[in-house]
Amino acid sequence: MLSAVKRQVRFLTLLLLSTLFLLSSKIANANTEPHTTKVSANRLIFASSEYLPHYGTDLPKQGAVVEIVRRAFALRQLQIEVAFMPFARALYDTQQGQFAGIIAIWHTEERAENFLYSDPIYATQMVLFKRAGEFQYFNNLADLLNSEGTLGLVTGYAQNTLLANSRFNKVSVATDEQIFSMLALRRVDLVPADLQNGLYLISKLPAAQRQVQLDWITPVLEHKPMHLAFPKNRPESLLLQQEFNLGLQALTASGELNQILLELLPEPASSPLQ
Known part of the structure; x- marks a missing residue:
C-alpha cells in the first residue's frame, strides 16, 4: 500500500514539473518572438488648444492646421479626432501618453526630450x-x-x-x-x-x-514652424510620425496644402499699423 502511494506522489510531482516546464517555455518564446507595432484604425485622438485663426473649435473645418493634419492622415488611410482644451493641459496630457499627439507646437530642446516632431506644417x-x-x-x-x-x-x-x-x-x-x-x-x-x-x-x-x-x-x-508632436512613451508614435510625414509630403507635392491655406487662412498683413 505504501509503495502505491509513493508511486502516485512521484507521478503527480513529475506531472507538475512537466506543466511548469511547458509554461516557462511558452513565456520564453513569447518574449523572444519579434513583434510589430500596428496603429489602431478605430480612434486616434489628438489634443489641441485654440490658436486662432490657425486652428480652433468654431473655425471652418477647425482651421487650416487641423485640416492639413486630417487630410495628411487620410492619405495614409488613418482617421483622427481632435479634443480641444487649454494649451498647458493639452501639452501635459499628451506628454503623459493620454493622446496620440498634440496639434500643434513649436520645437524646443526641452520638449524634444518627450516628443517626436513631425516635419514642419507651416511657419x-x-x-x-x-x-x-x-x-x-x-x-x-x-x-x-x-x-x-x-x-x-x-x-x-x-x-x-x-x-x-x-x-x-x-x-x-x-x-x-x-x-x-x-x-x-x-x-x-x-x-x-x-x-x-x-x-x-x-x-x-x-x-x-x-x-x-x-x-x-x-x-x-x-x-x-508649427509641428505635430507625438509622445515618446506611446509605442505607435514613431509609426504615426512616419505616416503623417508621408501624408504631408504628398499634400505639399500635389499643391493641396497651398489650397488649404488659401481657403482657410486669412492673408497676413504685410506692414504694421500706423
Missing part, C-alpha cells in the same frame, strides 16, 4: 505687438531688449531666448485673449505673438479696448 510670423507710438526709436532688437518695460507672455508657450533673457519685467497669463487685453489696458508693454493670431485677437477685443491703437515692431522677430 508662423512672430512679431512684438505694442501700443502705437511707443518703442519707435530703437535701431535693433538688442537695443530694444535692453530698454525697460513689461513683457506679456502666455503660460506654457515656447519663447524666444532673447526675450526670455531680456531686462523686461515678465507677466504670464493663461490665454492669448487675456494678454492682448492687458496690452490695450496698459498693464503690459510688449506681447510676442504670431502676426495673424495677434490681429485676430485685437479684432475681438471689447469696443472700449479697441479704441487703443495697437501695432507691431518690424522686422519679424522670427519665423516659427
Whole structure:
C-alpha cells in the first residue's frame, strides 16, 4: 500500500514539473518572438488648444492646421479626432501618453526630450505687438531688449531666448485673449505673438479696448514652424510620425496644402499699423 502511494506522489510531482516546464517555455518564446507595432484604425485622438485663426473649435473645418493634419492622415488611410482644451493641459496630457499627439507646437530642446516632431506644417510670423507710438526709436532688437518695460507672455508657450533673457519685467497669463487685453489696458508693454493670431485677437477685443491703437515692431522677430508632436512613451508614435510625414509630403507635392491655406487662412498683413 505504501509503495502505491509513493508511486502516485512521484507521478503527480513529475506531472507538475512537466506543466511548469511547458509554461516557462511558452513565456520564453513569447518574449523572444519579434513583434510589430500596428496603429489602431478605430480612434486616434489628438489634443489641441485654440490658436486662432490657425486652428480652433468654431473655425471652418477647425482651421487650416487641423485640416492639413486630417487630410495628411487620410492619405495614409488613418482617421483622427481632435479634443480641444487649454494649451498647458493639452501639452501635459499628451506628454503623459493620454493622446496620440498634440496639434500643434513649436520645437524646443526641452520638449524634444518627450516628443517626436513631425516635419514642419507651416511657419508662423512672430512679431512684438505694442501700443502705437511707443518703442519707435530703437535701431535693433538688442537695443530694444535692453530698454525697460513689461513683457506679456502666455503660460506654457515656447519663447524666444532673447526675450526670455531680456531686462523686461515678465507677466504670464493663461490665454492669448487675456494678454492682448492687458496690452490695450496698459498693464503690459510688449506681447510676442504670431502676426495673424495677434490681429485676430485685437479684432475681438471689447469696443472700449479697441479704441487703443495697437501695432507691431518690424522686422519679424522670427519665423516659427508649427509641428505635430507625438509622445515618446506611446509605442505607435514613431509609426504615426512616419505616416503623417508621408501624408504631408504628398499634400505639399500635389499643391493641396497651398489650397488649404488659401481657403482657410486669412492673408497676413504685410506692414504694421500706423
